[in-house]
Each structure stands twice: as C-alpha cells, then as structure tokens.
Amino acid sequence: MSVLDGKVAAVTGAARGLGRVEALELAKLGARVVVADLGVAFDGSGNDKDAAQAVVEEIEALGGEAVAHYGDAADWNDAKAMLEKAVDTWGDFNILVNNAGFLRDKMIFSMSEDDFDAVVRVHLKGHFVGMRHASEYWRTRAKSGGEVYGRIISTASEAAIFASPGQPNYAAAKAGLIAMTGSAAHALLKYGITANTIMPRARTRMTSRGPTAQMFKQPEEGFDTFAPEHVAPLVGYLASPASANSSGNVFLVWGKSISVLQSPQHAADFQSEEPWTYESVDESLSKWLADKQPIKDSFIVTSM
Numbered sequence: 001m002s003v004l005d006g007k008v009a010a011v012t013g014a015a016r017g018l019g020r021v022e023a024l025e026l027a028k029l030g031a032r033v034v035v036a037d038l039g040v041a042f043d044g045s046g047n048d049k050d051a052a053q054a055v056v057e058e059i060e061a062l063g064g065e066a067v068a069h070y071g072d073a074a075d076w077n078d079a080k081a082m083l084e085k086a087v088d089t090w091g092d093f094n095i096l097v098n099n100a101g102f103l104r105d106k107m108i109f110s111m112s113e114d115d116f117d118a119v120v121r122v123h124l125k126g127h128f129v130g131m132r133h134a135s136e137y138w139r140t141r142a143k144s145g146g147e148v149y150g151r152i153i154s155t156a157s158e159a160a161i162f163a164s165p166g167q168p169n170y171a172a173a174k175a176g177l178i179a180m181t182g183s184a185a186h187a188l189l190k191y192g193i194t195a196n197t198i199m200p201r202a203r204t205r206m207t208s209r210g211p212t213a214q215m216f217k218q219p220e221e222g223f224d225t226f227a228p229e230h231v232a233p234l235v236g237y238l239a240s241p242a243s244a245n246s247s248g249n250v251f252l253v254w255g256k257s258i259s260v261l262q263s264p265q266h267a268a269d270f271q272s273e274e275p276w277t278y279e280s281v282d283e284s285l286s287k288w289l290a291d292k293q294p295i296k297d298s299f300i301v302t303s304m
C-alpha cells in the first residue's frame with residue numbers, strides 16, 4: 001500500500017524538467033497521473049503533441065497508470081478538459097500540480113508587450129484555470145455529500161522575492177500566483193483541501209542556458225545538488241494525506257534542503273499625531289532610510 005493509492009493527479013508541464021519528475025514521483029507513490037503538456041519550446045513557441053506521451057510510457061514501464069493530455073495550461077477549456085480526462089478515466093480528481101511555464105527574459109526597458117502578456121498568462125492564468133475548475137469540482141462534490149480529497153501544489157520561483165532584474169514579467173506572475181494560491185487555501189480550508197506553493201531550484205531546460213547555466217551544471221562527481229529529482233519528494237508529500245496541516249505555505253526546495261518561507265514582515269512603523277504631510281513623511285522616513293541602500297543586490301540575475 002502506497003500513500004497515494006487510489007488518488008488521481010494531474011501535472012501541467014509534465015513532459016519535461018520538474019513536471020516530469022513530479023509526475024513520476026506521484027505515480028511511484030501510487031497515484032494515477034494525467035501527464036499534461038503542450039510540448040512548447042523554451043520561449044513558449046511551437047507545440048509537440050507527442051511530448052507528454054513519452055512520460056506516460058515511462059510511468060507505465062514502471063508499473064504505474066497514466067494518460068497524456070495535450071492542451072494549453074492557461075486555456076480555460078483545455079484546463080477543464082484535463083480535469084474531465086482524469087474523472088472520465090479514473091472516476092475522481094484529487095491532486096493538481098500547476099507547473100507549466102516558459103521564460104522570455106528582458107529588462108523592464110526592453111520588454112515587449114507580447115513578452116509580458118505571454119509569460120504572465122502562462123504562469124498566472126495557467127495556475128488560475130486549473131485551480132478554478134478543480135475547486136469547483138471538489139466543492140460541488142462536497143455539497144452533494146460526496147467524499148472529497150483535494151491537494152493543490154503551485155510552482156513559484158525565488159524570482160518573486162528577489163525580483164530578478166531580467167524578469168519583470170516572470171517575477172510579477174510568480175509573486176501573483178503565491179497570493180492566488182494563498183487565497184485558494186483560505187477558500188478551500190472548510191472542505192479539507194490544501195493549497196501550497198513550492199519555489200524549486202533545479203537543472204532543467206529553463207536553467208541550462210544564460211547566467212544560471214554554470215551554477216546549475218552537473219558536477220563531475222559527488223552529490224548532484226540541482227538534479228530535478230530532489231524537488232519531487234516534497235511534491236509527493238504535499239499531495240499526500242500526511243500534509244493535511246499545511247496550507248497556504250511556501251516552500252523553497254533544492255538539493256538536500258527544504259525551507260519554509262514566511263509572509264513579508266513589518267520592517268518599521270511610523271505614526272503621525274497629525275495627518276501626514278510631505279514634510280512629516282520626509283522627517284519620519286528619511287531618518288530611517290539614511291543608512292539603507294536603495295535595493296539589495298539580487299543574486300539571481302535571470303532564469304529562476
């Protein structure tokens with residue numbers, strides 16, 4: 001008996017990188033898995049109908065059960081069809097791993113409207129549509145007296161907190177999906193459904209080029225810190241009944257490390273006896289800001 005026996009999962013962007021190893025991990029733990037992927041190139045262009053099928057075959061070769069779903073993770077109808085495929089094939093839906101995405105890195109002054117829209121769409125709306133359909137499915141089932149087991153796992157990035165300078169589109173979308181997952185966590189609490197976010201670091205197509213390529217390179221010997229496989233066990237745990245007390249949390253995960261991040265904290269408070277004026281704001285804030293740098297240097301330049 002495995003921890004996810006009888007559970008049905010869908011993983012978006014599961015044909016490659018992190019999504020692939022997460023789908024394999026869920027199957028290894030007993031879940032039946034919809035391997036969902038549009039098979040796009042690094043920048044979101046093109047598509048490949050067969051990409052997801054290769055991972056289905058890997059899962060089946062290991063004795064698991066999986067089906068492929070070809071669709072756009074950020075499309076309302078495609079996301080609904082992904083869920084319907086799970087229910088039609090196996091009779092229920094329990095675990096949603098939102099993971100699909102791509103990059104189009106540019107500094108704020110060079111970014112095109114299309115680069116902004118495409119990246120925000122895939123990472124932010126690409127998390128919304130799956131969560132929207134899955135939560136409606138679970139709520140309807142709960143209201144009709146059915147048993148409900150639901151887990152949502154979202155994929156953010158440290159770009160959301162370090163605000164990488166080459167990724168205004170990506171950083172914004174990843175910060176937004178953390179807030180959206182937190183909102184879903186609150187809304188679904190009464191149904192016993194959890195929603196958590198991970199911030200992974202791993203060597204994938206996304207990090208194997210540009211400034212991060214060297215940092216993520218596979219070592220010639222010893223522990224391979226950035227192998228994507230090290231991220232998957234946390235996803236398995238967050239999908240499992242054992243994680244029932246975790247909802248709305250954000251986990252940073254890579255190598256042998258898992259950190260739990262807290263919400264932004266107060267850094268300072270200022271009160272005025274009278275309504276604020278330019279002068280009183282200047283007097284309060286400038287004194288506090290005097291020994292501070294305008295912004296901390298980010299160690300992440302791009303591609304996280």
Ligand SMILES: NC(=O)c1ccc[n+]([C@@H]2O[C@H](COP(=O)([O-])OP(=O)(O)OC[C@H]3O[C@@H](n4cnc5c(N)ncnc54)[C@H](O)[C@@H]3O)[C@@H](O)[C@H]2O)c1
Binds near residue numbers: 013014041158
């Ligand atoms: N690799 C890292 O270190 C890292 C760090 C932080 C966050 N992330 C996040 O992890 C997730 C997975 O990234 P990865 O590194 O495995 O990248 P990857 O490029 O290896 O895999 C992404 C997969 O998503 C699919 N995809 C892209 N757009 C899609 C769409 N609209 N519909 C369906 N499928 C689509 C692609 O076809 C691809 O198979 C992303 O959300 C990424 O932002 C990765």
